[in-house]
Amino acid sequence: MTETLTNPVLTLLRLIPGVETLSDGMQVLLSGFLAGVILFAFIAVFALYAVYLERKVAGHVQDRLGPMEVGWHGLLQTIADAIKLLNKEDFAPKDVDTKLFTLAPFLVFMTALSVFVVFPYDSQVSIANLNIGIFYVIAISSIAVPAVIMAGWSSNNKWSLFGAMRSAAQIVSYEIPVGLSIICVIMVVGHMGMQEIVEFQGGGFWKWVIFRSFPFNFIAFFIFFLGSLAEVNRTPFDLPEAESELVAGFMTEYSGMRWAFFFLAEYGNMLAVGLVGAALFLGGWQPPFEFLSFVPGWLWFILKALVLIFVQIWLRWTLPRLRVDQLMYVCWKVLVPFAFVCIIGVGLWEVLT
Template sequence: MIQALANWILSFDILAGLGNPIAWGLSLFVVSALIFAFVAVNAIVLVYFERKVSAFMQVRLGPMRVGKFGSLQTVADALKLLQKEDIIPRSADKILFLIGPWVILVASVVTFAAIPFSDTLLAANMNIGLFYVVSISSIVVLGIVMAGWASNNKWSLYGAMRSAAQIISYEIPVGITLIAVVAVVGSLNLQVIVQAQGGVGNLFHWIPLPLPNWFIFHNPFLFLAAFIYLIGATAEINRTPFDIPESESELVAGFMTEYSGLRWALFFLSEYANATLVAFLVSIVFLGGWQSPFADYAGAQIGFLVITLVAVMWTLYVKAKAQRLSIYPVGISLVITLAAWLFPGFAVWLASPGLFWMLMKVASIIFLLMWFRWTFPRLRVDQLMYVSWKVILPISLVNLMGVAVWMWLTGEIQF
């Protein structure tokens, strides 16, 4: 994408004299700014989304006063945070305290360089993209330990130590589940991984249920691996139910106790950047990335018809149990189905791969993470370690073996 932008800049007669290195640097700057803008706007949108989701799940309304339905609340919060005083404790390690949040932010923003938003929207097409993302995102723990140590506060230090232990523990099952996918594709390039999931086929290759060729439907072991990855990744980004590094009831705010103003906002920014990154990785590795779930426009029409029928039946079932239900899911799916049947162009657009499907999948995964957060109680420290080392790690190892055996039995790879 950077080279393409540079070529586009050089295609103008006036700018052709810049030469390739300058144009390349300029486009590099533009792409970096775009990625950072995406991360910043994403955090503002997700905080609002999170507050609304949590409110609805707790029979509340959430922010309602600033803007229509409180939609400008997070913008106001961000502006407030920018104006607040940046307090540095007197006995803090000043240099580490100041650069800790920036290390975390840089580590979580830089990973987006390798994320394919669509078949063309990709900052750097690396052949080790998956490895790059996993390794760079674990630098976050370094910033957390820096922040926790430099604060010279017992809550901060406890939070940082817990976070380090937790991230290091959960890196292993996460890495092993990703290796299972790499074993199927045979490449670490994220773009190749996405391209391998196009089209529609049978569930697990032999159950006659037409589903997209995503890796989550590739074989039963990868189906399990997707959920193991989701659990491990939730722990890696310190989200509830694995939020012991910043558990409010025990450690005031964990490693960010002593931070205020802009630096505190950076922690928030990187937290949501990490959540988005996890959602992107799940979508790319298990849910087909920017691939459409439908093979062609007829598939889109029939698929949305099936979705509408399922929504209607579910609503009727809930109504039969004398429970109240919003009619929005049925209404939205009905509208899309009618549009797909009436306008074939819309159905073609639905069946074509692109940014829309990528963002849809990412939004769904982020909603799932929020659903986790506002449902599950927090794990204790020892329970956290138990889940990591005694449950998820053995299952992921067995899973890796299972994937290998499956590939050998179905003849997809030969030894």
């Protein structure tokens, strides 16, 4: 409780006159609401420009220019798209299970949003500094699986069901190598709180977890990156959407703002995965060199995450989609054994030094 009461959102909230007179519980409730609004705005703005980045990268990889018309070099293109989506009719097909159909996009987005609570945006700045931070991230992101199945099942559509099944199988499978690679980090740091993990990596880039107990954590980072790619359903692991086979997977029947919420969740997950990767392996808000510490920590954190996101996009426009059996092969026969080897290697390293 004391930790929650000292969070930055609450201090922000206390700037409003009259809030101090409210009870503690009320203040926490209000700060939670405020945090939700701030995170939503953050993710929405990020998603707008991530889509723009995605389209630009796609364009230049294919020797095109990408969006160029709306705004300078198409900077306002995604805003125009979002306005179009907002104006669309709130439409549900006749035979869908209306309750689940309407609930699913918000549940998916909720999981994407609530992960952001524990990230260490700067030293001493995180909305809730849980001592089991990374465990919380893994746990919360699992809620996306039932939400996606809800979307696929309630749509009453074969494509949707296929997509949802694939997505569930994929996310559940890939959580294992991701979890194992995170264990490698936790073994080095000895703590599960995100803030502690980042603080552990201070003092130059060679102190980052990715370069600890070389090469085991280095491999663990790649396992984490590949696994997280699969968890957020991006190419080459975008079988749940697979627009050339399944129309749009579990999103097939969705349109307008409900579809936009799926989309927002997808890009929010991209950012979340990038931020987790940056915090766990690349030193979070720590600068790569001591003399660069004048640059604010949150900027380092976002920059590192953006690099990872750029690589995700780059990979998307480079690689074709995997087949289902290949997907499972990569997970169970390659990533999981390698992750176990990494755990053993890190453990031996930590014991011997």
